[in-house]
Amino acid sequence: MARVAHAARAAALSLLAALAGVSAGTPARADLSDDAARVARMWSLSGARVARLPPIFLEHGRARVVAVDPPTGAAGAAGAAADECLTAAFLAPRTAEFTLSPEGPSGGVPALEGLLQQLRGAEPEGDRRVQSAAGVAAITRCGAEREGLRRVAIEVLSARSAFDVVVAASSGPLERVEAILPERASGPVAPRGDPGRPSEPGPLDARVARAARRALAEGAPRVAPTDMRASSIGTGQFSVKLPEGCHRLDLMAEVPSATLRRATDLDAEAREGTTGRLLDRDRSDAPDARLDFCLGEQGVVEVPFLGAAGPVKVVLSDAQWPMSAFVPGHFGARARGNLAAALHRRHAPAPRAQAIAEAIGAQGDTLVPVQVEPGRCYFAAAALARGELRALRISVELGDRAGRDDAGENGESAGVAFCSEIEESAALRVSARGGSPVWVVAVWPMD
Structure with a gap:
C-alpha cells in the first residue's frame, strides 16, 4: 500500500510539473509595450534602423507635437540614402481614438488660419490628418517628403490614453503594423455622413430677449447687453469690465438677409x-456661444470670438449673480471666484453664515475631517487657488452614505451637498492632480 501511495503521489507531482511547464511556456497577454516591442523587432529584422521614443500620456483636448528624428545606425544619419523612407507608428490601447497630423518643416498651416480652424473645430481643405484604427496610426514618408514628418501633432479624441511610438528608417516601405499585429486589424471604415447645413438661429433681437428672460427666471438680478460689429471674416473681441460675482455671457450674432x-x-x-x-x-x-464663470474681484475680461457670418452685429449679454459675503476672500481672488463657481454650478443657495471649516492643500489625496451638527445640511466646495489643474475631486463620507463631485473640463472647482442624521463628524477627501496645484476647501451650513 505504501508503494501504491508513493506512486500516486509521484504521478500527481509529475502532472503538476507538466502543467507548470505548459503555463510557463504560454506567452503572457500582450500589453502596449509588448506590441511596440513586436513592431520594432519585426521592422529591425527587415533591415530597418528602429528606435522607440519615450511613452506619452495625453488627455482629451490636449494636443502634443512629437519630434520624429530618423534613428541612427551603423551608417549614421548622414549616410542615409536620398530615397530612404521614414515611418512613425503610434500605438495606444485598442479602445483609444486619436489623430496624427504631420506639421512639416515650417509648422504646417499659417498660425492665424490654424487658430481659426482650431477654434471652429473645422477640418481644413486638404486635411492631412491620419485617423487611428484599433489604437494604431502610422505615417510613412519617403525621399524628400521625409522632412514633412519631422514633427507630428497627436490629438486624443477619447478621454485619455497612453502611447508608445516606434520610429524606423528603411530603404522602402515597411510591413504594415496591422500585419504585424493582426489582432489590431480592423475592417473598412464607413465614410462620414453629411448632416447638412446647421439650423438658422432666428432674429437677433428675439434671441437676445430670450436669453435675458432665461437668466432672470434663474435668479439673475441684472442682465447687461453690449454689442459690436464683427470683422469681414466674422471675428472680433469684446473687452468688458465685470464686477465680482458669477456671470453668464451669451454671444449672439445677426443673421444676414442674403440668400448665399x-x-x-x-x-x-x-x-x-x-x-x-x-x-x-x-x-x-450651436449658433450662439455661452460662457459661465465667477470672478472673485472686479476685473477686465477679454472675450475673443469667431464664426459670425461676416461683418454683422454681435451682442454680448451678461447675466450677473452677486457673490455672498460669506464666500471667503482671504485665500485670494482666484480661490474666491472658484468657490463661488462651485456653489453656482450646483445651484446651491447663497451661504448665510460663515464657513464652519476651511482647509488648504496641495497635490495628491487629502483627508479633511469636519465636525457637523446632527440634523443639519451642509455644502462643501473645493477650489483651485494657485497652479495648474488636471483633475479635482471632492468626496464626503457620512456614516454609510457618500457623495462626490468632479471639476469638469476647464473647471477649477467642485462641490457636494450632504446632510447629517445622527452623525457628528464627516470625512471630506480632496484629490488634486496637475502642475503644483494649491486648493482650498470651505464648508458652509445650509438652511
Missing part, C-alpha cells in the same frame, strides 16, 4: 485681461 451666406456658428472664450487665464470656452456646434 456663411452659416452662423459662434465660438468664443473668456480670459482674464490681466493674466490671460482661461475662464471658460465654447466650441460647440
Whole structure:
C-alpha cells in the first residue's frame, strides 16, 4: 500500500510539473509595450534602423507635437540614402481614438488660419490628418517628403490614453503594423455622413430677449447687453469690465438677409485681461456661444470670438449673480471666484453664515475631517487657488452614505451637498492632480 501511495503521489507531482511547464511556456497577454516591442523587432529584422521614443500620456483636448528624428545606425544619419523612407507608428490601447497630423518643416498651416480652424473645430481643405484604427496610426514618408514628418501633432479624441511610438528608417516601405499585429486589424471604415447645413438661429433681437428672460427666471438680478460689429471674416473681441460675482455671457450674432451666406456658428472664450487665464470656452456646434464663470474681484475680461457670418452685429449679454459675503476672500481672488463657481454650478443657495471649516492643500489625496451638527445640511466646495489643474475631486463620507463631485473640463472647482442624521463628524477627501496645484476647501451650513 505504501508503494501504491508513493506512486500516486509521484504521478500527481509529475502532472503538476507538466502543467507548470505548459503555463510557463504560454506567452503572457500582450500589453502596449509588448506590441511596440513586436513592431520594432519585426521592422529591425527587415533591415530597418528602429528606435522607440519615450511613452506619452495625453488627455482629451490636449494636443502634443512629437519630434520624429530618423534613428541612427551603423551608417549614421548622414549616410542615409536620398530615397530612404521614414515611418512613425503610434500605438495606444485598442479602445483609444486619436489623430496624427504631420506639421512639416515650417509648422504646417499659417498660425492665424490654424487658430481659426482650431477654434471652429473645422477640418481644413486638404486635411492631412491620419485617423487611428484599433489604437494604431502610422505615417510613412519617403525621399524628400521625409522632412514633412519631422514633427507630428497627436490629438486624443477619447478621454485619455497612453502611447508608445516606434520610429524606423528603411530603404522602402515597411510591413504594415496591422500585419504585424493582426489582432489590431480592423475592417473598412464607413465614410462620414453629411448632416447638412446647421439650423438658422432666428432674429437677433428675439434671441437676445430670450436669453435675458432665461437668466432672470434663474435668479439673475441684472442682465447687461453690449454689442459690436464683427470683422469681414466674422471675428472680433469684446473687452468688458465685470464686477465680482458669477456671470453668464451669451454671444449672439445677426443673421444676414442674403440668400448665399456663411452659416452662423459662434465660438468664443473668456480670459482674464490681466493674466490671460482661461475662464471658460465654447466650441460647440450651436449658433450662439455661452460662457459661465465667477470672478472673485472686479476685473477686465477679454472675450475673443469667431464664426459670425461676416461683418454683422454681435451682442454680448451678461447675466450677473452677486457673490455672498460669506464666500471667503482671504485665500485670494482666484480661490474666491472658484468657490463661488462651485456653489453656482450646483445651484446651491447663497451661504448665510460663515464657513464652519476651511482647509488648504496641495497635490495628491487629502483627508479633511469636519465636525457637523446632527440634523443639519451642509455644502462643501473645493477650489483651485494657485497652479495648474488636471483633475479635482471632492468626496464626503457620512456614516454609510457618500457623495462626490468632479471639476469638469476647464473647471477649477467642485462641490457636494450632504446632510447629517445622527452623525457628528464627516470625512471630506480632496484629490488634486496637475502642475503644483494649491486648493482650498470651505464648508458652509445650509438652511
